[in-house]
Amino acid sequence: MFTILPTKGFIDQIDGFFCDGIHAGLKPNGKLDLGFIYSDTLCDVDAVFTLNKFQAAPVKHFQRYEKGFKTNFVLINSKNANALTGQSGIDNIDKVFSSLKFDLTNPIMSSTGVIGNPLPVEKIVSGANSFNLSSKNGDNLSKAIMTTDAYPKTSLYEVKLEDGSSFKIGSVAKGAGMINPNLATMLCFICTDAAIPQEDMKELLEANSHTTFNAISVDGDTSTNDTVLLLANKKSNTYNKEAFKEALRLVMHDMAMLMVADGEGAKKAVAFEVNGALNDQEAEIAAKALSNSLLVKTALFGEDPNFGRIASTIGASRVTCDENTLVISYNDVIVFNKGEICFDKAQEAKASQVLKNDKYKVICDLGIAEGKFTAYGCDLGYKYVEINADYRS
Template sequence: MFNIFPLKGSLEHVKGFYCDGVSVGLKPNGANDVAFIRSDVLCDVEAVFTTNQFQAAPIVHFKRYPENFQTNFLLINAKNANAMTGRKGIEDIDTLFASLRATYPALQNPIMSSTGVIGYRLNQEKIAQSFSKFDFEAKNSDGAARAIMTTDSFKKELCLRVEPENGTPFHLGAICKGAGMINPAMATMLCFIVTDAALPKADAKEALSYAVEHSFNAASVDGDTSTNDTVLLLSNGQSGGYDKEAFKEALALLTKHLALEIVRDGEGATKLVAFEITGAATSEEAKKVAKALSNSLLVKTALFGEDPNWGRIASTIGASGVTCNDETLEIKYDDVLVFNNTQRELDKEREMKAAAIMKQPSYTIHCDLGIGSGTFTAYGCDLGHQYVTINADYRS
């Protein structure tokens, strides 16, 4: 048995970790744009990266380290993805870390992560200015969370305190960013998770894989997969506490909360919708349907228009390539039945009830394929005019 409690803030509650965010002029109006996270001691590292074949320089740099390496420092910048910059982009990271060692000599196997515009080399001069501005003893998770934002309309962070019934408490804290270029093909955002749990390396990989699969990998805003998607889990063991089941559940709760915050903050989004699939032939087929629905532009625009057009749902299911049959299919918006074999036409009463549900900021579209026992839930949002406005002038 164990208890899990949310705490206000995020990284500042996790023992042995420090963080800060500062402005060096990458963003306008003096907003924070460079951040760090460091640990008093070396941390084990577990990571999941984008499936995009054009992986950004920070990911390539990370993969140069030997397997099971440890680190004590993470540097993050906004406004520049350092993607599609070739070998020079990787060399720029090495140059920055060589400069950072003059300010922070304890640096070991540092990691860099970047977000922003693709195709431009880092402004090394500006980013290097952050090294003299950082307070390396700070626990400024608010500043760090704001520094990594791009088109985000709000910061995204969470800390959970885990109290095993007969053990030492431990913490998991995280900051993340994401609002656009979000597709369920690994994260499509940046997320940095730290824990003071005495986490075994093998358990870390298992827990992170499970958590990502049911959170970030189940989230979609616009169906586009970034070059920089990263989820990092750093564990320093400083609490001395650990419980395998408690940690796995807490990490899953943490990542699901942050994934839903990303979808809720989808560029111009007004709706957060869960696509809950049951009765599929297999769980893999359920996942295929759920992700097809969360990515469909026709479905997304129907959500924006608050139009209970179940035909778009059914069409997307049929086009997904899974085993399905219109005689066994059932579609509900929350608890309102909009389609099954005996009620194929949406009468006025049910349409009014479904339309009322679609006016809510969040709801569930449940699709029972009636074929087998496979289940999966994906999360998506609507797509409206503001998305086009934001992305039409993204570089500005």
């Protein structure tokens, strides 16, 4: 038995972890743009990365380390992705770390921002050398890593085991655009003092990614820099695999839902719940087709319960389906029921009312078998175009 309790605060409340964010001159107007995570003891580390074929220099730099390496430092910059920068991008990371005054072991760098610009090494070195590694300012860190995010994204839990022992797990993340299944466009840093074995880290990261970060979509684009990093300093000397897996799922789900809700001008966060599919794989195909569909997204933006767009998207996904077994609902409002159109004025009004909410479900029961999957998406409106038309500025 175990208890998982949500806790107010940031990753700096976890024993042995320190963090902060500063302005190093990468963003205009004095905004925070460079942050760090530091552990006073070495951490086991594992990660999952973007499936984009053009992985950014920080991802490639991480992959040079030997399997099972330990680290005590993560440096994170915004405004510059250090992607499509070739070998010089990796070399610039080495230049940064060789110029820092701190005693670091296998330091990790993570970057987010505009693709195709050289890393501003001098600004980053100057800023990083001003860090106080004993700082505990998770609020600053959460703001420093933001790009088009409307708000910071953090999560923290305490896990209490039956014998009275406990551990903490928390995260800080960024992500609002270029969000698409296969990691979503994002950076997420998860810290824990749990004594998790190295071999469990990758297993549990990958298991939980499938239903969290790999189940969300804002705009159908996958970034070059997507990273989910798990750092464990083991200072609690406490671990339970079942409890850790669930706590990790909660942390990752929190971050994924905050990203969808923040989807660059988004006003609606929607769960696309597909049930009754031939198998789980076909349910996932249909659910992700719905979360990625531009026609569906614009209908959500217009608060238009157009079930035709839902049905058409499912059919276009080429999964096994039949209009005579299909049921479509907005929350508990059924609009199409096994070949019968239920979209009279009364039902349309009820469905329209559901779509005025900030959060709701689009439920599609294919009526074929037992397969199920839930994907998460958002609406797409004018603000998304405005942000991305002018992104480099």
